[in-house]
Amino acid sequence: MSATTSTTRPDTPAGQTQSFWRLSWLHLKYQFLETVRVPIAVLGNVLFPSLAMVFFVVPQESVAGNPLYATIAIAGLGLFAICSASLFTYGLGVAEDRQLPFYPFLRSLPAGPGPQMVARVLNGGIFSLFGLLPLILIGWLFTAAALTFGQLLAGIGTILAVSVPFVLLGMAIGYKLSAKAALPVVQVILFPLAFAGGLFLPPQAFPAWLDAISKATPTRAGRDLLVQATTGLDAYALALPVLAGWTVLFAVLAILAYRSDEGRRFR
Numbered sequence: 001m002s003a004t005t006s007t008t009r010p011d012t013p014a015g016q017t018q019s020f021w022r023l024s025w026l027h028l029k030y031q032f033l034e035t036v037r038v039p040i041a042v043l044g045n046v047l048f049p050s051l052a053m054v055f056f057v058v059p060q061e062s063v064a065g066n067p068l069y070a071t072i073a074i075a076g077l078g079l080f081a082i083c084s085a086s087l088f089t090y091g092l093g094v095a096e097d098r099q100l101p102f103y104p105f106l107r108s109l110p111a112g113p114g115p116q117m118v119a120r121v122l123n124g125g126i127f128s129l130f131g132l133l134p135l136i137l138i139g140w141l142f143t144a145a146a147l148t149f150g151q152l153l154a155g156i157g158t159i160l161a162v163s164v165p166f167v168l169l170g171m172a173i174g175y176k177l178s179a180k181a182a183l184p185v186v187q188v189i190l191f192p193l194a195f196a197g198g199l200f201l202p203p204q205a206f207p208a209w210l211d212a213i214s215k216a217t218p219t220r221a222g223r224d225l226l227v228q229a230t231t232g233l234d235a236y237a238l239a240l241p242v243l244a245g246w247t248v249l250f251a252v253l254a255i256l257a258y259r260s261d262e263g264r265r266f267r
Helices: 002-008 013-036 039-057 067-097 102-108 114-142 149-176 179-196 208-214 218-231 239-265
Strands: none
Touching (some): 039 067, 067 114, 067 179, 067 218, 149 179, 149 218
């Protein structure tokens, strides 16, 4: 009887783990439903990369008709969809949540920030996949892009991993700034990172000084790792360390912003 009781008590490590993931699942369900109730928030992240694909890639036969170039173009725009979904959904979403009357009560619950932050990262991955689906469909129908099943799985896994630092950056912005301030900050960050990271223009077209700066950005590191996963072209040697470094930095910023906001609200 005592052995059975010891394995089911809620204060055991196993019980704590189960409770943590159950709370994370509940937060994920709540955040997902909250997002899809505003369809334009989902459509905006889905449509822009797809329209860029239709207007700037499909009409260029030299790109759309070349399997390698078409695949690289889809990878770059796919990563832009990830960055856009992560920064706008969380940079603005978290800032708007903080203005809701229910949010201070939610923050005061004893569960802690862990389940909520895990749910936000997972929710970002889900909506990132939504942004990829039309790009993959357009590429399959209108370009010569070609992927094996293994490359497709590797690409999806890579892009989900690459989304993590941008989700964390969005959370840092959302916890630190108001909704009015978060919007311009996200725009100022997103588009320079996208251009510098080679998401719109191939890095081969960059001058040497811009290429050096580009290799220090998380977008270029993520882009090259994604291209490597989907085409087999080797990423530059420091791509993974650069992306890992930015992930750690953005995680620290998100935690500090969260604690700073908590200090302002619950002193």
